[in-house]
Amino acid sequence: MELSYWELKTWLDGLDFCVVGSGITGLSCALELRKTHPRARILILEKGVFPQGASTKNAxxxxxxSLTEILSDLNHxxxxxxxxxxxxxxxxIQLLRQRLGDKALDYKQWGGYEVFRExxxxxxxxxxxxxxxxNTLLKPVFGQSCFRPAPNIFGFGSVLPELILNPLEGQLNTGKMMQALLHKVQGGPDPILILNGVALTEYSDLxxxxxxxxxxxxxQARKLLLATNGFAGNLGVSEVKPARAQVLITEPIPGLSIQGTFHxxxxxxxxxxxxxxxxLGGGRNLDPEGETTREFGQTPLIQESLEGLLKEVILPGTPFRIAHRWSGIMGVGSQKKPIVTKCSDNVACGVRLGGMGVAIGSHVGMELAGLAVD
Known part of the structure; x- marks a missing residue:
């Protein structure tokens, strides 16, 4: 691509930091860099029109x-x-709420429920x-017990009469979250520049x-920060595997009484x-090998499973129509702990968010920015 003098001078000349990925982690990293380096020249590269991966595609x-997830983690x-x-x-989660505000996130703490089939x-x-x-293990984290039984008041079918409630869990509007983050990054007297449609292919620490x-x-840039999560394997971070998550959403359902998040x-x-x-999303456990992919899309096996779950368990006896389907790419691995480390003296990465990007993306971004300090 031929560049003009103006393009070079405005976007690419004298860069202090280049962040790859404009998802939650990348934008949070850039905001932390601006806080600690107020006069630095910062550029974010994003290969997609929207942030690729999962930041604009999550639920x-x-x-x-959930309690079963935590018990499973305790086995390993x-x-x-x-x-x-x-x-x-x-x-x-608290950092994200403090940074953007609950109104901008459309945050609702309606609680999270775990549902058990019969x-x-x-x-x-x-x-x-x-x-x-x-609850005892996690009480120092929350200052209170976070799990308790609750009745099935939502009319779910073919499930046990009791659910497990976590009143501390909330939900937010993913689109509004990303718009608010982008507004913060690009606002102010020294906006951080973002180039969409530009994919990193290789780099060399000189x-x-x-x-x-x-x-x-x-x-060239003085420091390179990689925040590509599910696509980190393309850049040599072998400990990260992609994991596709398929999602669908219904047309409006009159009188829908389900409120909260459910697992x-x-x-x-x-x-x-x-x-x-x-x-509704999920089902990658039905085809672990097939869903270990960086390709977006849906499969009949998982989509039929999701629709069957809607019909038989979540909305029994309630007619519905599917309005839209999509997928996102997460970054997972043999360990749940995110990888935030230096790849070389001037290159660092913050990846492997394990499907918890909304929760840990802000914190990982902050840690990643800390690795850019000389």
Whole structure:
């Protein structure tokens, strides 16, 4: 791509920081850099028209893990590690709320519920038996118990009569969240520049700066910060695997009484109200290999599973029509802990958010910015 003098001088000359990815993590990183380096020249590269990956495609859950998810994590991690992970998520949600405000996020703390099928009685019993242990473990994080039983008042079919409620969980409007973040980044006397449709292809740390190649042009910056999450494997971060999440939303449903966020099957299914619509996503556990992909799209297997769940469990006897379907790409791995580390002296990454980007993206972005300090 041929560049003019004006383009070089305005966007690419004398860059201090280049952030790759304009999702929650990348924008949060850029905001922290502006706070700590008020006169720095900061550029964000985004390969998509909108932030690619999951930041504009997620379900808008301000959550930190259902009880079954936390119990599953305790099978593979120490209690201290799990408590630390939950604390990161909780602090990240609070940081996001403080930075943007609940009105801008359209944040509603209507609580989160875990739903158990009739065939899940043994899992439910385990949750009830372990609830006090988990509440005690996490009480230092929240200052109160976060899980308790609650009746099924929502009319779900083929499920156990009791749910597990987490009153601290909330929901937000993903689109408004990203618009508010972008407004903060691009506002003020020294706006941070964003170039959309520009994909990083390779980079080289030269010792005092980083040579950066993209699909459009080449340039240099003093520091390079990678916030590409599910696409980090393309840039050499082998510990991150992509995980596609398929989502659908209904047409408006008159008299919809479901309010809150809901989890099923250790978080592999999740649904919530969006105004008078029902949003539902998940099912990647039905085809783990097929959903380990960086390609957006839907599959009949998972879409039929989602529609069956709507018909038989969530909205039994209620007619509905699907308005829209989409997918997002998350970054996962063998560990739940995010990767925030230096790749070289002048390059760092903040990736592997494990499907908790809304919760931890702000915190990871702040940590990533900290690694850019000389």
């Amino acid at each position: 808008g859950f301000a959550c930190f893990g 991690h120490s209690e201290d590690t799990v408590a630390s992970l939950v604390s990161q998520r909780w602090k990240g 065939t899940d009685s043994a899992i439910f019993e385990r949750c009830m038996n372990e609830m006090d242990r988990v 010792g005092d700066r980083v040579a950066i190649s993209t699909n459009r042009f080449d340039f 099923m099957d250790e978080g592999f299914y999740y649904f919530r109200n969006v105004d008078d619509r029902l949003l």
